[in-house]
Amino acid sequence: MNINLLIKLSNNCYWEPKTQAVIYDNHPVPLTSNMTTLLTLLIEHYDRPISSIDIFFHIWDDYDKEFNPKHIRSLISNLRKRLPCLIINNYYGGHYVLKKFRDNIPDITDYVLEILDQAKNGLTISDPNQPDNPVIFVNEAFTDLFGYTSEEVIGRNCRFLQGEDRDQTGLDEVREALSKQRDVTVTLRNYTKSGELIFNELTISPIFDKKNNKIKYFLGVQKNVTAVQKLIQQIKRMI
Ligand SMILES: Cc1cc2nc3c(=O)[nH]c(=O)nc-3n(C[C@H](O)[C@H](O)[C@H](O)COP(=O)(O)O)c2cc1C
Structure with a gap:
C-alpha cells in the first residue's frame, strides 16, 4: 500500500481517493455507494458546511425525486455508525460538515x-x-x-x-x-x-x-x- 495516496481522516482511518476506499484500523470498511458518494462530497468540502438539499440532489441526482431531509439524516447516521472515527458536525439544523483531522497543530482551536x-x-x-x-x-x-x-x-x-x-x-x-x-x-x-x-x-x-x-x-x-x-x-x- 502506498501511503502517499491516502488522506488521513482521523487516527487510524484513511481514505484512498483513487479507489474511494476507507481503511480503518488497517482494514477496509465496506460502504454503500450512497455512503461513498456522501463521504466523497464531505471530503471535497472539508470544514465547510453543505446543506441537506445539496447533499440530497448530489446523491440522487434526480430532480423528480422529492427532497426529504430524513434520507440525509439516516444516511449521515449510518455513515457515523460505520465510521465512528469521523467528526461530522450538524450545523444550523440541516447543514453537515466533516471536520478536517489535524494532529499537527493541537494548540490552535x-x-x-x-x-x-x-x-x-x-x-x-x-x-x-x-x-x-x-x-x-x-x-x-x-x-x-x-x-x-x-x-x-x-x-x-x-x-x-x-x-x-x-x-x-x-x-x-x-x-x-x-x-x-x-x-x-x-x-x-x-x-x-x-x-x-x-x-x-x-x-x-x-x-x-x-x-x-x-x-x-x-x-x-x-x-x-x-x-x-x-x-x-x-x-x-x-x-
Ligand atoms: C510561514 C511562512 C510562509 C512562507 N510563505 C512563502 C510563500 O508564500 N512564498 C515563498 O516564496 N516563500 C515563502 N516563505 C519563505 C520560504 O519558506 C523560505 O523561508 C525562503 O525561501 C528563504 O529561505 P531558503 O533560502 O531556505 O529558501 C514562507 C516562509 C514561512 C516561514
Missing part, C-alpha cells in the same frame, strides 16, 4: 482555524521546531491562489513556490527575519501549480509561546499583487 480558513488572503502556518520549517496549515485562499491542495503543501517548506526563480533580493530579507524571529514583508515571484507567475506580497510574523517566550510558529500571509506589479512594470517601460 478548530474555531481559530475556521476563521483562518475563511480569510480572503492566503494564510500559512509553519513549524520552525521541525527540520526545514515545514508548512503545517494552509487556508483555502492559499490553495485557490496556487492551485495546490493542502495535502500537496503540508509538510514542505514554502520555497517550492519559487520554482527555479531563486535569485530574488526579497529572499535575503526573509532569511534574516526568520533567523532573528522578526516580522517581514516582501514581494516575491512565485509560481502556481500550472506554472503561472504570481507576485506574492508575503508577510511573515513569528508567533511565540507565552509560557517560555520561545518561537512556536511562523504565520505567513500571502497577498496576490500581480495586477499592481504588472501595472508598475508597464509604467516603468513608458517613462
